[in-house]
Amino acid sequence: MPRGSNAKRERQYEHIKESARDRGESNKRAEEIAARTVNKERARSGESKSASKTSTQDMSSGKRGGQRSGKGSQGPTYDQLYEEAKRRNIDGRSDMNKQQLQRALGGK
Template sequence: MPRGSSAKRERQYEHIKDSARDRGESEKRAEEIAARTVNKERARSGESRTASRTSTRDMSSSKRGGQRSHTGSQGPTKDQLYNEARQRDVKGRSTMTKAQLSKALGH
């Protein structure tokens, strides 16, 4: 944690790190996840001197809450499937439905 961070952010860091360890992450990876999350929250709330554009404009960590885990009852979101299709250069992806994207990606 950065010097001068609040007690709240320290608690948040420890909680996130413990949660990551409980999910089976290594100590080093758990610390990285916790630090990135807390730093992003600090940037969003104006507690840091500098903040990247993605830190301030992206969906907050608490709101995201596992959307990227693909463990929901309906699987990945259409946006997630679209981004994966874009990375794989799937042709015609912009007009595909969620089901079509899923099928094209072999999900």
């Protein structure tokens, strides 16, 4: 648990850590995710002594949800690719699989 935290942040930390464990993260990784998230929220709300620009100006962790989930080893999800194809008005997108959507969008 990050130093200088209050009871609310401790509960938040435990909740995030348990959620990460439920998703299959190791205990060490779950603790890291929870600590980083709580520290960022503390910085955003002015509870910490110092804060980086990204901590204070980026969207909140709760609002962001899984919006950046496509940055991992698997790449963007099918739904993310489909939405991008829809935005670009690519014909035939509803009949395409993930690999075809990637090619149509200029990927692999």
